[in-house]
Amino acid sequence: MRRWLAVYAVAFFAFLHLPLATLAVFSFNSSRFTVWEGVSLVWYRAILRDPQLLEGAWNSVVIAMASTLISTVLGTLCAYALWKRGSRLLTGALYLSLVTPEIVTGVSLLALFQWAFRWLGWQLGLSTVILAHVSFCLAYVVIVISARLRTVSPELEEAAMDLGATEWQAFLHVTLPALVPGIIAAALLALTVSFDDYVITSMVAGVDSQTLPMVIYAMARRGASPVINAISALITVFFGVLILVSEKVRAA
Amino acid sequence: MKLRSIFLFPAWVWLAVLFGAPFAIMLGYSFLTRGVYGGVEPPWTTENYTRLIDPLYLSILLRSFAMALAATGLCLILAFPAALFISRASRRKNLYLQLVMLPFWTSFLVRTYAWLFLLRDTGLINTVLEHLGIIRVPLPLLYNDGAVLLGLVYGYLPFMVLPIYATLERLDPALVEAAADLGARPLATVFRVLLPLSKPGIVAGAVLVFIPCLGAYLTPDLLGGGRSVLVGNLVQNQFTTARDWPFGAAVSILLMALVTLVVWRMLGREVEDLA
Numbered sequence: 435m436r437r438w439l440a441v442y443a444v445a446f447f448a449f450l451h452l453p454l455a456t457l458a459v460f461s462f463n464s465s466r467f468t469v470w471e472g473v474s475l476v477w478y479r480a481i482l483r484d485p486q487l488l489e490g491a492w493n494s495v496v497i498a499m500a501s502t503l504i505s506t507v508l509g510t511l512c513a514y515a516l517w518k519r520g521s522r523l524l525t526g527a528l529y530l531s532l533v534t535p536e537i538v539t540g541v542s543l544l545a546l547f548q549w550a551f552r553w554l555g556w557q558l559g560l561s562t563v564i565l566a567h568v569s570f571c572l573a574y575v576v577i578v579i580s581a582r583l584r585t586v587s588p589e590l591e592e593a594a595m596d597l598g599a600t601e602w603q604a605f606l607h608v609t610l611p612a613l614v615p616g617i618i619a620a621a622l623l624a625l626t627v628s629f630d631d632y633v634i635t636s637m638v639a640g641v642d643s644q645t646l647p648m649v650i651y652a653m654a655r656r657g658a659s660p661v662i663n664a665i666s667a668l669i670t671v672f673f674g675v676l677i678l679v680s681e682k683v684r685a686a
Numbered sequence: 687m688k689l690r691s692i693f694l695f696p697a698w699v700w701l702a703v704l705f706g707a708p709f710a711i712m713l714g715y716s717f718l719t720r721g722v723y724g725g726v727e728p729p730w731t732t733e734n735y736t737r738l739i740d741p742l743y744l745s746i747l748l749r750s751f752a753m754a755l756a757a758t759g760l761c762l763i764l765a766f767p768a769a770l771f772i773s774r775a776s777r778r779k780n781l782y783l784q785l786v787m788l789p790f791w792t793s794f795l796v797r798t799y800a801w802l803f804l805l806r807d808t809g810l811i812n813t814v815l816e817h818l819g820i821i822r823v824p825l826p827l828l829y830n831d832g833a834v835l836l837g838l839v840y841g842y843l844p845f846m847v848l849p850i851y852a853t854l855e856r857l858d859p860a861l862v863e864a865a866a867d868l869g870a871r872p873l874a875t876v877f878r879v880l881l882p883l884s885k886p887g888i889v890a891g892a893v894l895v896f897i898p899c900l901g902a903y904l905t906p907d908l909l910g911g912g913r914s915v916l917v918g919n920l921v922q923n924q925f926t927t928a929r930d931w932p933f934g935a936a937v938s939i940l941l942m943a944l945v946t947l948v949v950w951r952m953l954g955r956e957v958e959d960l961a
Contacts, residue, residue: 435872436774443771446764447785450843453800454792456810460803468803468813508700511693518690527701533949535901537918538938541925542708545935549711569704572697601689630793633903637925647795654908658803666796677791681784 454670461663477664487665490649497560497645498629501567506621508568509575510613514605516576517583528573539570540637547638558640566638567631571624578623582616583609622680626673709942716935724929734936743920743937750917753831753906754899757838758846761895762888764839765846769887770880772847773854783851790844798837798908805833805909829911837905842898846891853887854880893952897945917941 464474481487516525531539543566547558556562590612591604599607632647639648646665653662716734718726737743772782789797804810805827812824827833861883865875903918910916915923917937924934 439767439771439774442767443782446768446771447782449764449840450785450789453804453840454789454797457796457800457803460810468808468810508696512697515690515693515697521694524694524697524701527705529949530946531705533897533945535898535903535918535921535941535945537901537903537921538941539708541921541934541938542712543704544925545711545715545931546704546708565704569700572700576697605689626791626793630795632795637922647793650795650799651908654799654802658799658806658809662799663803666793666799669796670792673791673793674788677788 454666457663458667458670461660461667463660466660477660478668480661481665481668484661486644486649487646487661490644490646493560493643494629494646497563497567497635497643498625500564501571501628502621502624504564505568505571505575505624506617509572509620509624510579510617512572513576513579513583514609514613517580517586528576531570532573532577536631536633537637540566540634543569543634544637558638558643560640560643562638562640563635563643563645566634567628570631570634571628574623574627575620578620579613579616582613582619586612618680622676625676629673712935712938715932716939718932720930720932724931726931734933735940737933738936738940746915746920747917747940749915750900753835753838753916754896754902756835757842757899758892758896760835760839761843761846762892765843765850765891766881766884766888769847769850769854769884770876772851783848786844786847786851794841795904797841798905801833801837801840801909802828805836828909829913831910831914833909834906834914834916837909838899838902841905842895845894845898849890849894850884850887853884857883889952893948897948900945900948901941 460468460470461477462473462475463470464476465471512524543562547556547562550556586609590608594604594608595601630647632645632651635645636648636651639645646669650662650665653659715726717730717732719729719731719733721727738747768786772779772786775782802809806812807824807826807828809827811827812821815821816824857880861879862875865879866872870878901918902916903922906914906916906919907922910919912919918941921934921937921941924930924937928934
């Protein structure tokens with residue numbers, strides 16, 4: 435029984451990781467086809483020559499940074515306030531936003547933006563994408579930080595206030611420092627979710643705000659290409675390293 | 687409690703502007719008529735909802751349901767032994783858990799693309815099989831329901847492993863010993879003790895897999911290549927190519943109602959415990 439489980443586990447982890455591993459290996463293949471011809475960096479150089487990919491990557495970085503920053507700040511405040519006293523309506527809406535199918539969120543936000551444009555004279559672009567990303571990152575941030583808050587004892591703030599601290603000082607000097615690991619974890623989650631999103635983004639992006647997933651998606655729909663293998667390997671390694679570093683930070 | 691109100695203000699704005707308003711607009715649109723140039727216009731009608739009973743759309747809904755159910759079932763079968771293995775591992779438990787979590791942190795799009803790379807006609811699997819002389823013409827592995835199912839299972843497998851692992855981990859090891867002492871074979875212990883006792887984790891995992899699969903758009907589009915239309919693609923299509931926003935809105939409202947119903951019925955309080 436034990437041995438069978440171990441054999442199964444090997445197969446299971448292979449299934450989970452081999453597809454990405456082969457993708458990464460073949461990104462170094464000098465041939466355009468799936469036949470191994472030798473190690474080469476030609477597809478990585480091709481990334482640097484593709485203005486669409488570079489522009490998409492730059493847009494994705496800007497969008498991910500902005501929406502991570504905004505959603506982490508707002509989500510932290512929201513989680514803290516809900517920890518003080520809950521709100522079924524708000525919590526329910528946050529969970530509902532998490533389980534709403536992405537495509538429904540995308541078309542709903544598109545409908546909202548189109549409707550608002552009539553008065554505001556806006557256009558679909560970076561700002562609408564950032565707004566959409568903040569919207570779906572918020573629930574993730576609130577949930578991660580709420581989990582962390584459950585380990586914080588409310589008596590600490592009460593003690594601080596008994597000793598003369600204001601509400602604001604108690605938050606800033608007592609609870610907030612205890613939340614730092616949770617805030618880092620939440621920000622990382624928001625960053626990865628924002629950087630990766632295709633479905634919602636594709637509905638609310640304009641011509642000047644094509645993100646990296648959108649460019650990759652358009653390429654993938656035309657068929658596989660070794661350039662996508664290379665950019666995929668880069669994305670995977672980047673986030674892999676980011677997560678490993680954050681684990682080390684948390685453990686330290 | 688002034689601080690709390692200030693802190694909560696942005697969240698209320700979010701709720702009203704980015705969550706409530708889009709939903710209200712969609713609900714309104716779903717009762718309107720499609721405009722000549724693709725917009726929405728009066729009169730009010732319920733026709734968008736009655737159109738859902740049309741066999742064409744009903745079959746898409748049923749197919750989406752069947753696909754999500756199949757993906758959930760396959761995930762359960764694949765995930766349970768893995769969760770059992772991790773919960774019984776004496777060493778390196780954290781490493782195994784991280785190995786399960788790692789794909790979750792890498793891009794979903796990249797993971798789906800990986801299967802496009804493996805399954806296409808000139809992909810790795812067909813190339814290897816041809817070189818080994820097993821096949822002459824490439825097998826049609828991509829752009830069918832099987833490829834979509836594989837993509838969904840691969841994409842959401844970690845969501846099934848983690849909750850099952852969490853319940854198995856909390857079980858008293860004495861239960862397994864007691865079953866063995868009373869003469870149960872290892873396999874009987876799994877099926878008659880561990881499986882029933884891990885029901886909370888299985889339910890949570892099933893919902894976490896079923897929900898995103900039901901509304902999936904990316905996987906059927908990329909791996910199904912337009913040949914495997916699910917309800918997510920139907921919504922996207924109505925808002926882009928078909929330009930029938932009222933009908934797209936009606937499908938979206940139905941999808942949201944289904945998802946809310948599943949979550950509410952199956953999880954209720956457990957959602958909060960999971961977080």
